[in-house]
Every structure is written in structure tokens, then in C-alpha cells.
Amino acid sequence: MNRLPSSVRQLITGLRLLLIMTVICGIIYPVVMVAIAQVAFHKQANGSLVSYKGRTVGSSLLCQEFVNDKGQPLPQYFQPRPSYAIVGWSLAQKKNGQYYIAGTGPDNYGCNPLYSSASNLGPNNPAQIQFVKQRLQEISKFDHVPISKIPSDAVTGSASGLDPDISPQNAAIQVDRVAAARHVSPAKIRALVAKYTSGRVLGFLGDPVVNVLLLNIALDEKYPV
Amino acid sequence: MSAATAGWLQAGLLIAALAACYIPLGNYIAYIFSTDKDWKVERFIYKVMGVNKDADQKWSVYLRSILAFSVVAVLFLYLMERLQRYLPMDQHMPAVEQDTAWNTAVSFVTNTNWQNYAGESTMGYVTQMSGLVVQQFMSAAVGLCVAIAMIRGFVRQKTDKLGNFWVDVTRCTFRLLLPLSIVGGIVLVASGAIENFSAYHTITTLSGAHQTIPGGPVASSEIIKNMGNNGGGWFNTNSAHPFEDPTSFTTVFEIFTLLLIPFATPRAFGKMVKDNRQGYALVAVMVIIWLCAVGGISFFESHYNLGGATAAHLAHGAMEGVETRFGTSGCSLFAASTTVTSTGAVNCFHDSLTPFGGGIALFDIALGEIAPGGIGAGMYGILILAVVTVFVAGLMVGRTPEYIGKKIRPLEMKYAALYFLTLPVVILTAAGLSIGTHQGQSAIFNPGPHGLTEIVYAFASMANNNGSAFAGLGSAAPWYQTLGGIVMLLGRFAPEIFALGLAGSLARQSRVPESAGTLSTKTPLFVGMVVAVVLVLVGLTYFPALALGPFAEGLH
Numbered sequence: 118m119n120r121l122p123s124s125v126r127q128l129i130t131g132l133r134l135l136l137i138m139t140v141i142c143g144i145i146y147p148v149v150m151v152a153i154a155q156v157a158f159h160k161q162a163n164g165s166l167v168s169y170k171g172r173t174v175g176s177s178l179l180c181q182e183f184v185n186d187k188g189q190p191l192p193q194y195f196q197p198r199p200s201y202a203i204v205g206w207s208l209a210q211k212k213n214g215q216y217y218i219a220g221t222g223p224d225n226y227g228c229n230p231l232y233s234s235a236s237n238l239g240p241n242n243p244a245q246i247q248f249v250k251q252r253l254q255e256i257s258k259f260d261h262v263p264i265s266k267i268p269s270d271a272v273t274g275s276a277s278g279l280d281p282d283i284s285p286q287n288a289a290i291q292v293d294r295v296a297a298a299r300h301v302s303p304a305k306i307r308a309l310v311a312k313y314t315s316g317r318v319l320g321f322l323g324d325p326v327v328n329v330l331l332l333n334i335a336l337d338e339k340y341p342v
Numbered sequence: 343m344s345a346a347t348a349g350w351l352q353a354g355l356l357i358a359a360l361a362a363c364y365i366p367l368g369n370y371i372a373y374i375f376s377t378d379k380d381w382k383v384e385r386f387i388y389k390v391m392g393v394n395k396d397a398d399q400k401w402s403v404y405l406r407s408i409l410a411f412s413v414v415a416v417l418f419l420y421l422m423e424r425l426q427r428y429l430p431m432d433q434h435m436p437a438v439e440q441d442t443a444w445n446t447a448v449s450f451v452t453n454t455n456w457q458n459y460a461g462e463s464t465m466g467y468v469t470q471m472s473g474l475v476v477q478q479f480m481s482a483a484v485g486l487c488v489a490i491a492m493i494r495g496f497v498r499q500k501t502d503k504l505g506n507f508w509v510d511v512t513r514c515t516f517r518l519l520l521p522l523s524i525v526g527g528i529v530l531v532a533s534g535a536i537e538n539f540s541a542y543h544t545i546t547t548l549s550g551a552h553q554t555i556p557g558g559p560v561a562s563s564e565i566i567k568n569m570g571n572n573g574g575g576w577f578n579t580n581s582a583h584p585f586e587d588p589t590s591f592t593t594v595f596e597i598f599t600l601l602l603i604p605f606a607t608p609r610a611f612g613k614m615v616k617d618n619r620q621g622y623a624l625v626a627v628m629v630i631i632w633l634c635a636v637g638g639i640s641f642f643e644s645h646y647n648l649g650g651a652t653a654a655h656l657a658h659g660a661m662e663g664v665e666t667r668f669g670t671s672g673c674s675l676f677a678a679s680t681t682v683t684s685t686g687a688v689n690c691f692h693d694s695l696t697p698f699g700g701g702i703a704l705f706d707i708a709l710g711e712i713a714p715g716g717i718g719a720g721m722y723g724i725l726i727l728a729v730v731t732v733f734v735a736g737l738m739v740g741r742t743p744e745y746i747g748k749k750i751r752p753l754e755m756k757y758a759a760l761y762f763l764t765l766p767v768v769i770l771t772a773a774g775l776s777i778g779t780h781q782g783q784s785a786i787f788n789p790g791p792h793g794l795t796e797i798v799y800a801f802a803s804m805a806n807n808n809g810s811a812f813a814g815l816g817s818a819a820p821w822y823q824t825l826g827g828i829v830m831l832l833g834r835f836a837p838e839i840f841a842l843g844l845a846g847s848l849a850r851q852s853r854v855p856e857s858a859g860t861l862s863t864k865t866p867l868f869v870g871m872v873v874a875v876v877l878v879l880v881g882l883t884y885f886p887a888l889a890l891g892p893f894a895e896g897l898h
Contacts, residue, residue: 123403127410130508133391135414135480138515142479143472146520150527150562154537157528162537164555164585166545174548176555178534178584181547191549198666208787231463231542231554233579235663235691237814239788240651241895245694249656269659270666276582276673276690282666321343321351323590324669333548 169334177331179279180228188226190259193298193342195283195291195310197329198270199252200227201236202278208244216244228279236274249273262290282326285314299340309335346644349671352594353636356675359598360605367602368609368621374517375490375510376614387512398503401846404491405839407507408484412451412835415477419447422473423465432466433542441823448827450474452834453481453716455567455574455686455809456826458818462556462577467539470576475563479523482570483514485718488838489607492722493614495845496746499852504845518603519570526565526599533595534588535561560585568600571716573686573809581676581689582665590667593689597676600685604628604714607721615746619864624724626869631713631876632682635706640674642699650896651696660699663691674699681706684716686809693788693796693812700812701892704795707802707810708884709876710765716807722841724872728863729758729844731875735861735868744860747853757844764836765805766883772801772829773887781821787814791898795891798884800826805833 121129154162164176175181183194190196201218203226209219220226238245252272253264268286288310296303313332316325380388380395388395399407422429423438423446438446442458449456455478461470487510494504531537540557547553560576564586567574577583587593605625612621646654654660664673673690680687681703692703706713712723729743733750736743743750750758776782776797786793796815803810804826811817817826862868 127407128414130391131411131414134411135418137387137390138480139472139476143476147471147559147562151537151539151559153528154531158531161534162531164536165534173545175545175553178588181553182551183549230556233577233583235579237691237693237787239693239792240653240696242788245653249653269657269661272657273662276663276665277579277584279584280665281584284666317348318589318591321348322594323667323672326667
């Protein structure tokens with residue numbers, strides 16, 4: 118090897134290092150980590166899946182849409198945040214100056230874990246301003262609450278498009294509607310919301326949240342429609 | 343507890359944890375690169391590589407070794423992406439497109455991790471874990487090696503040898519990055535990050551729809567993504583994705599890991615030059631700038647009414663592109679930390695930050711990634727700026743500038759000036775070309791000044807090897823893929839050439855003893871001067887772009 122020019126020798130040394138490191142950091146390391154994770158933290162390592170009536174219905178870490186065939190929200194369920202995790206999310210502008218959120222393909226719904234995405238709309242983008250105004254109107258009508266009471270997470274897209282949580286304020290404005298759809302008193306629903314509300318971790322990390330899927334499962338279990 | 347108090351406590355916990363690690367980790371890093379003792383596995387690897395571990399290299403040979411390794415790595419990664427359907431666990435992903443494969447290969451080898459693809463719908467498991475993740479280890483190790491070589495330039499005298507790259511890179515991987523990744527990865531899995539080889543599987547949701555759940559060894563990638571200041575997430579939405587970053591604890595832990603090594607490296611510097619106070623002075627500069635960034639972004643995201651963010655005003659909160667569990671405080675802390683460390687991971691989307699919040703994120707990157715900067719890259723960056731500072735100070739008082747006992751002569755200043763000039767030239771030229779051409783303009787997603795910010799941010803991020811994005815920009819267009827690859831290469835290797843050249847010329851000098859006429863470089867005065875040099879140099883370079891982008895939007 119010493120007869121080769123030094124630049125070629127270095128390329129060969131580089132390739133040898135790369136191959137060794139590919140085996141160590143790229144194969145042995147992840148395999149060992151998966152083995153440890155599967156033994157010690159089986160549930161977490163596999164996506165914190167949750168079951169209901171004997172079948173897996175989702176992950177407590179991923180949001181789900183609760184809509185009918187036409188894409189309208191189902192009143193008997195708490196609704197997650199707006200999601201841009203849509204196949205081929207793009208901004209489509211129609212002729213009359215209105216903006217539409219356009220997806221492509223047959224699976225045109227949000228909370229799709231194959232297509233995690235944020236809106237990437239800037240705070241002064243006319244489309245973003247229009248979407249926020251629209252959502253305020255829609256929620257105000259759907260939940261019969263004044264616009265001033267609607268919290269920001271209800272009218273803004275999450276970062277992942279898969280946010281499993283809503284804020285406690287967002288849950289609070291949905292209580293009456295859910296209670297009416299399930300024919301139970303709002304107080305009972307409120308108690309259930311409180312049960313599925315988590316405060317800040319250690320008391321000061323992050324923000325308090327309500328897990329939508331776990332709450333909706335509990336609703337179906339206790340107060341079926 | 344109010345949200346503001348909680349936010350302060352959260353930042354306080356982070357600072358306390360980092361402070362506790364400063365001395366032990368810094369000392370350990372200095373030890374790794376100074377000891378003569380080798381581990382068995384290391385000796386085995388030297389043998390396979392055919393490297394004599396005692397053969398120290400000149401700066402030019404050290405540099406050529408880095409370049410040789412990087413060339414091989416880019417080619418290998420490119421081929422792996424193109425041929426991924428022949429690899430196991432490909433999840434039925436087709437070959438990655440040519441221009442995306444080129445951009446991604448360069449991006450991961452240069453520690454940038456700019457991503458023009460969505461991981462969950464583009465890359466098979468093996469491409470990610472045995473291709474991309476390996477470069478997340480190696481590019482981080484290379485960065486730290488250059489910093490150590492530069493420190494040796496100050497430590498050594500009358501020699502042209504800076505150490506052996508092959509030995510340094512092996513030790514860095516085995517003794518620092520792998521052990522920390524194993525521990526940190528387990529913390530992440532225990533908290534809910536996924537780690538499996540399961541194929542994508544479809545389930546029926548509670549209301550009867552279908553949802554496909556992706557898998558993968560995510561936690562083991564997530565930890566080195568952050569700790570190596572890489573930033574390339576397994577999934578498209580990076581650390582906002584609940585499978586990568588499931589709770590508000592994990593997000594603070596991730597911020598901790600991405601700041602950990604860059605903040606401890608000045609201690610290693612102090613230890614190696616046998617004057618710990620030199621390390622304290624540089625870490626003080628880093629902490630001041632980082633705290634200003636955290637404070638600034640937190641202020642504008644929580645006071646969204648002040649900065650002309652119309653949609654946030656209507657929504658009563660700057661929550662667009664922010665996860666509920668992190669809130670705006672977790673978002674601001676992450677955004678500031680990821681942009682000052684060249685990590686580029688995100689837990690909230692920077693395109694949707696308020697105009698001034700986003701402007702600060704851009705300014706952080708434009709600072710040149712020195713506070714504390716990427717792993718290693720931040721260290722050699724701030725050493726260059728310290729050299730510039732003693733030079734400026736020397737001019738003002740008429741003394742020969744010295745730093746750590748080494749004279750700063752015209753040759754050293756040429757290297758330092760070239761280092762500093764490279765990035766602005768690359769960034770502003772590439773941004774100018776993009777704004778001036780149809781291909782560049784057509785990728786803009788948000789209209790008005792925000793669109794300009796998107797372009798400048800993109801090139802600042804790529805050239806500084808950060809990798810975060812104002813992600814609305816359609817950077818998957820061939821124009822940005824190709825130009826971006828070139829910008830990332832120049833932004834990584836041109837500064838490393840000048841840093842190693844400077845180290846080589848410093849090592850040839852003998853150390854001059856401190857005299858009464860020497861400017862002390864471990865006083866608060868010097869700390870203030872370095873901060874001022876950083877801010878003035880960057881402020882003047884990027885002011886026009888910042889004025890036309892974020893300032894124009896925020897003051898509108």
C-alpha cells in the first residue's frame with residue numbers, strides 16, 4: 118500500500134474507517150438499543166399503543182380525526198387541533214380569493230402519521246389570517262361559545278400535525294357540546310376531562326394538556342352514544 | 343403557577359444541569375485527546391485502518407485526511423440512498439431522487455442535516471440507521487477533532503504536528519459519543535420515544551377510520567441527532583413529532599443534550615492550555631449570547647401583540663406550528679438553543695414564529711454558530727473570534743496582539759480574516775442569486791418580506807451547517823438542491839481549512855511568556871470585547887438583509 122500516492126492511501130483509510138463505523142454505529146448500536154428498549158420499555162418502544170374492547174385503536178402519542186364521511190366533526194367526541202398531516206398538503210387559492218387547504222389522493226384527512234407536517238404559514242400570510250378567522254367562526258358556531266373564549270391552540274395548526282393533546286381551555290369549551298350529544302350532564306363530562314388532564318411535568322416543564330384519544334375512549338366506555 | 347414562572351424555572355433547570363456538567367465533561371474531553379492509553383477496540387481499528395497511532399500529522403495532512411474521509415462518506419451515502427430498495431427493512435421506499443440524494447448526502451456529512459425530504463415517506467430503516475445516523479456520529483466527531491487540533495496549535499510549540507486525525511476521530515466516537523448516546527437514548531425510550539424494527543402497520547381508529555403507524559429505531563437516532571448537533575430528524579417534523587419527542591420532559595432533555603458538549607468544550611480548552619480561566623472567559627461569551635437569544639425569542643413569542651404577528655393576534659396566542667405539550671416557552675427555548683448550536687432540530691416551526699422571534703433565530707445562525715456553536719465547530723469558531731478580538735484590541739492600544747502566549751502576526755490574521763469572510767460571501771451570494779432568478783423566486787411560500795427571510799434563512803442555515811429551516815420555502819426544487827449542496831460544502835470545509843491552517847502556524851511558534859504589556863484574555867473586559875466583536879461584525883454584515891426581511895415585516 119505504501120507505493121500508492123498518499124491521497125489514494127488516505128481515501129482507502131477513510132473507506133476502511135467508514136465501513137467499520139457503519140458496522141458499529143449503524144448496525145450494532147441500533148440493534149443493541151432496540152433489544153434493550155424491547156425488553157425494558159416494551160410499551161413505549163412500540164409507540165404507546167392503546168387498546169379498546171380488545172383491539173388496538175391508536176397511539177396515545179398520535180392524534181386522530183373524529184369526523185363523519187363528509188369530513189365534518191362528530192359532536193360526541195372531543196376534537197383535536199387542526200392538522201396539516203395530510204397527503205400532499207398544499208395551499209390552493211380559488212378564484213374568489215379564498216384560500217383552501219388542499220390535499221391529494223383518496224386519504225385526504227389530517228392526523229396521518231405517514232405525512233407529519235406543519236403549515237409553515239407565516240403570521241402575516243393572508244391565508245393564515247383567513248384560516249384563523251374561519252376556525253374562530255366555525256368553533257363559535259359548533260360549540261356555542263363567544264370568540265373571545267376560544268383558546269389559541271383550537272384555531273392553529275400543531276407543529277407535527279399529530280399533536281395528541283389540546284389545552285384544558287380548549288377541552289372546557291367543548292364540554293357542553295359533548296355532554297348534549299351524549300345526553301349526560303356537563304358536570305360528569307367535566308370530571309372526566311379533569312381525570313385526563315396532565316399538569317406540567319415536575320410542576321414546571323411545558324404546558325398542561327388533555328389527551329384527546331384517551332379522553333374519547335373513556336367517554337365511549339362510560340357514556341356510550 | 344403562571345406560564346411565565348414555569349418558563350423561567352424550566353430555563354433555570356437547564357442552566358443548572360449544564361453548569362453541573364461543565365467541569366467533569368470538559369476535563370474528560372481534554373483527557374480523551376491527551377492520554378496515551380488506547381482501548382483494545384481502538385487498537386484493533388487502527389490496525390484495520392493501517393494507521394500508526396503515534397504518527398502525528400502536519401496540518402495539511404490532518405486536513406487531507408478529513409477531506410478524504412468526507413469524500414468517501416458522501417459517495418457511500420449517495421449510493422446507499424439510490425440503492426435502498428435492495429437493502430433490508432426498506433418499507434417499500436423507492437430509490438431517493440438524484441438531486442435529493444446528493445443534497446442529503448452532503449448535508450449529513452457536513453453536519454448540516456438540511457432535509458429536503460420527509461423521512462417517514464422517503465427513507466427505509468437501514469438507509470436511516472446505517473447511513474444517515476452513522477454520519478451523525480462521524481460528522482460530529484470530525485468537528486470536535488478540528489477543534490482539538492486547533493487547541494493543540496495553542497498548546498504545542500516549535501512543531502508542525504497537530505495530532506493524528508484517524509486516532510482522534512476513533513477516540514471521540516468510542517469514548518464520548520457512543521457512551522453518551524446509549525445512556526441518553528435509553529432515557530428517551532423510557533419517556534416514550536419509539537425504538538423498534540416493526541414494519542408500518544395500519545390500525546382502525548376509535549371512530550372507524552384507518553391510520554398507519556410508522557416505526558423504526560428512532561430513539562437511538564434522536565439522541566445523536568441532538569448530541570452531535572446534527573438536527574436531521576427521523577420524521578419530517580423532527581422533534582415536534584411525538585414519536586421523537588413525546589413529552590415536555592424529553593424536549594428539555596433534548597435541549598440539554600444539544601447544548602451539553604458545545605458548552606463543555608471551552609473547559610477542555612482551558613484544561614489543555616493549562617489555564618482554566620481562559621475556558622471560563624470563552625464560555626461566558628457563549629452563555630451571554632445564548633441567554634440573549636433565549637430571552638429575545640421567549641419575549642416575542644409570549645408578547646405576540648408587539649411584533650406585528652397578525653394571525654397570532656387574532657388567535658390570542660402564537661401557537662401556529664407549536665405543540666400543545668411544549669407551549670410557547672418550550673418552543674422558544676428550543677428555537678434559541680437549536681439555532682445558536684448549529685443543531686437545526688426543531689420542536690416548533692420557525693416559519694410560523696412571530697416576525698421578530700424568527701428574526702432572532704436567523705440572527706443566531708448568522709452569528710456563525712459560535713455561542714456555543716456546533717460540536718467542535720463552535721469551539722474553533724470562537725477561538726478565531728478571540729484572535730480577531732485581540733488583534734482589534736492590539737490595534738487600539740498599539741501592542742503586538744497575543745493569545746494564549748502565541749503572537750498574532752499577519753499570517754495568522756489572514757487565516758482568521760478568510761475564515762470570517764467565507765460565510766457571509768457564500769450566504770449573501772447564494773441568497774442574491776436566488777432572489778434574482780425565477781427558479782429561486784418561485785419556491786417562496788409566504789409573500790412579502792417573509793419570503794425574503796425564508797431565502798436568507800435557508801442559505802444562512804446551510805452555510806453554517808445548522809439545518810433548521812423556514813420550511814415554507816420549496817427547497818426541494820432542483821435549484822435549491824444543487825446550490826444548497828455546494829453552499830453546505832463550502833460552509834463546512836472552507837472554514838475548517840482556514841482553522842487548521844491557523845492552528846498549523848500557531849503550533850510552529852514558541853510560547854511567549856506573559857508580560858505586563860499583555861492584554862489579559864480572562865477578564866470580564868475581554869469577554870465584553872469578544873461579545874461586541876461578534877455582534878458588530880455580524881450586525882454590519884447582515885443588517886441590510888435583516889432590515890428588509892424580519893424587521894420590515896414586524897414593523898409593518
